[in-house]
Amino acid sequence: MDIHQLRSFKTIVEKGNFQDAAKELNYSLSAISYQIQQLENEVKFPLFEKIGRRMLPTEQSLKLIPHIKKIEEEIEQIKQLNSKDRKIEGNLTISVSDSLLTYILQPVLKEFVETAPDVKLKLKVRNCYEVQKEIIRNDIDLGIHYQVHGYDDQIKVTELSSFTVGVMASPAFLEKEKNFDRKDQVKACSIINNDPNGVYQQYFEGYLEKKNIRTGQSIELWSIEAIKKSIMNNLGIACLPHFVVEEELKRGEITEIKIKAFQRTITMITAHHSNKWISPAMELFLKILNQRIACKPDVS
Numbered sequence: 001m002d003i004h005q006l007r008s009f010k011t012i013v014e015k016g017n018f019q020d021a022a023k024e025l026n027y028s029l030s031a032i033s034y035q036i037q038q039l040e041n042e043v044k045f046p047l048f049e050k051i052g053r054r055m056l057p058t059e060q061s062l063k064l065i066p067h068i069k070k071i072e073e074e075i076e077q078i079k080q081l082n083s084k085d086r087k088i089e090g091n092l093t094i095s096v097s098d099s100l101l102t103y104i105l106q107p108v109l110k111e112f113v114e115t116a117p118d119v120k121l122k123l124k125v126r127n128c129y130e131v132q133k134e135i136i137r138n139d140i141d142l143g144i145h146y147q148v149h150g151y152d153d154q155i156k157v158t159e160l161s162s163f164t165v166g167v168m169a170s171p172a173f174l175e176k177e178k179n180f181d182r183k184d185q186v187k188a189c190s191i192i193n194n195d196p197n198g199v200y201q202q203y204f205e206g207y208l209e210k211k212n213i214r215t216g217q218s219i220e221l222w223s224i225e226a227i228k229k230s231i232m233n234n235l236g237i238a239c240l241p242h243f244v245v246e247e248e249l250k251r252g253e254i255t256e257i258k259i260k261a262f263q264r265t266i267t268m269i270t271a272h273h274s275n276k277w278i279s280p281a282m283e284l285f286l287k288i289l290n291q292r293i294a295c296k297p298d299v300s
Helices: 003-015 018-025 029-043 064-079 098-103 106-115 128-136 199-211 224-232 246-251 280-292
Strands: 048-051 054-057 091-096 120-125 142-146 155-169 191-193 218-220 238-241 255-257 265-273
Touching: 003 018, 003 029, 003 064, 018 029, 091 098, 091 128, 091 280, 098 106, 098 120, 098 142, 098 224, 098 238, 106 120, 106 280, 128 142, 128 265, 142 280, 155 199, 155 280, 191 199, 191 224, 191 238, 199 238, 224 238, 265 280
Parallel strands: 091 120, 091 142, 191 218
Antiparallel strands: 048 054, 142 265, 155 238, 155 255, 155 265
16 A cells, blocks of 8 residues: 555545545546445455445545555655754644634734745634534644633643624614623624624623523524624624624724623634654744734724
């Protein structure tokens, strides 16, 4: 077996089919099929099984994936030997929360792409819990998200910055409906969110439950920009980080509902496997990220 066969198998698993994997690797379909056949002859067990019209990896074959990733890392390390003066290349896969990607990381990404244009950067937008799962499974190089559940010692976590959150509404939102301090209420307003499992959304839902405050329907938009437009049109209220609505608050397009007992912060972290090799690309990204973000006060 060789690295090309192993990489082809891994790409098919990632892409979900032979055709997309062949396109990704710039192989013909017959070439990648032949590589898989050769690899099956080497490992002495089937790599795929036909389920309906789909070819799915067998349970045994999936055990190859962690070993293939380790081999790829070792090869990349070999390539980087005596490479101080070489340009930074390779792949870097990062999973990140939507709001952080949209409102916090843009300057970081811009500097990184300009500094290392030959790195193939892959960004995956996930909620915090999905990012955690990918980190634990070692499916990605780096995760950037809000701190939720803790990690064990296998994961290296670095806290970067903390941000405050608040409940946002339209300036046209009725004054009499703004009291969320009193217990046992029924309110007609809708709650808008971009992810029902989002950390700050869960904070607010927990607060409402503790106060026994019932609201109208829940609207899931899965887009913070759409949420902001909906707030401005008085379609509902939303719990958001202050940095997300900073400009709209200044312009008076959105207002914050002040709630005495609801004062929460969220912490931005990076996380990756402790035993993961820090490639030159990842080292550069972390350096830029720390220079621009780490230890900065809340931008709200």
